[in-house]
Amino acid sequence: MREKLTVIKVGGKIVEEEATLHKLLDDFAAIEGYKVLVHGGGRSATKLATQLGIESQMVNGRRITDAETLKVVTMVYGGLVNKNIVAGLQARGVNALGLTGADMDVIRSVKRPVKDVDYGFVGDVKQVNAEFLGDLIHKGVVPVMAPLTHDGAGNLLNTNADTIAGETAKALAALFDVTLVFCFEKKGVLRDENDDDSVIPQITPAQFKQYVADGVIQGGMIPKLENSFEALNAGVTEVVITLASAINENNGTCIKK
Numbered sequence: 001m002r003e004k005l006t007v008i009k010v011g012g013k014i015v016e017e018e019a020t021l022h023k024l025l026d027d028f029a030a031i032e033g034y035k036v037l038v039h040g041g042g043r044s045a046t047k048l049a050t051q052l053g054i055e056s057q058m059v060n061g062r063r064i065t066d067a068e069t070l071k072v073v074t075m076v077y078g079g080l081v082n083k084n085i086v087a088g089l090q091a092r093g094v095n096a097l098g099l100t101g102a103d104m105d106v107i108r109s110v111k112r113p114v115k116d117v118d119y120g121f122v123g124d125v126k127q128v129n130a131e132f133l134g135d136l137i138h139k140g141v142v143p144v145m146a147p148l149t150h151d152g153a154g155n156l157l158n159t160n161a162d163t164i165a166g167e168t169a170k171a172l173a174a175l176f177d178v179t180l181v182f183c184f185e186k187k188g189v190l191r192d193e194n195d196d197d198s199v200i201p202q203i204t205p206a207q208f209k210q211y212v213a214d215g216v217i218q219g220g221m222i223p224k225l226e227n228s229f230e231a232l233n234a235g236v237t238e239v240v241i242t243l244a245s246a247i248n249e250n251n252g253t254c255i256k257k
């Protein structure tokens, strides 16, 4: 039987606030067995950009990343957010190692080609170094991955954190029995976004299509679900979308192939 690994992705609203971040870190520290944490930080990047007089623009859930914005996201994701999480986990007895995709060539990407939209310095993932991550994990290290990748030619690229989580889970599925958990500020995928108790327990690809057509699922939830189906089709065992403060309770929305 293959060993189990849990990949947790935590989004910007949770990491921005101290109270929700601390609760998440407590819960993450309590997860038994091998684990990886992938974090976002989009909200914190937007906030710092605004303070610096840099306008933020999102298209289809992706940040338009010009040279100045790239400096901001590098500082926020690779610096502040990542190191805060690593220090918080060390304080909880978790041997965390913060990584961007450039560190040890963990995630290589290519700059997103310009079609209708020029996203600037945004990377599409090409390769995840699962062997290196697997070695670290087997040594008892807990990787904490920031949403930054590199192109191998000296350029850092901004990469959506849900994509980092999905691609990392897919690559590690070659070595482990992987459960991928997207946690955020709601109890799961909701039938009615204004009703916290309207959690949809399971979603199949056909239901997903219908929910999108009906406007039930929108915005950032669309790429999250697309990443989920892709991960399941590429060998990830289980994908769950759930409340950040409930990652160790078996609630939320279970994604089905």
Ligand SMILES: Nc1ncnc2c1ncn2[C@@H]1O[C@H](COP(=O)(O)OP(=O)(O)O)[C@@H](O)[C@H]1O
Pocket: 010, 011, 012, 013, 040, 183, 184, 186, 188, 189, 190, 191, 192, 193, 216, 217, 218, 219, 220, 221, 224
């Ligand atoms: N049916 C739905 N159920 C829950 N959230 C939804 C739904 N449709 C759209 N959303 C939106 O998706 C957002 C989560 O996506 P995103 O902002 O990308 O998350 P994250 O903070 O994890 O990166 C929620 O904040 C919510 O506004």
Ligand SMILES: CC(=O)N[C@@H](CCC(=O)OP(=O)(O)O)C(=O)O
Pocket: 010, 011, 012, 013, 039, 040, 041, 042, 043, 045, 061, 062, 063, 073, 122, 123, 147, 158, 159, 160, 161, 162
């Ligand atoms: C290219 C791109 O869009 N990158 C994202 C990376 C951060 C992220 O995904 O953060 P959340 O999980 O908090 O949304 C961004 O800059 O917003």
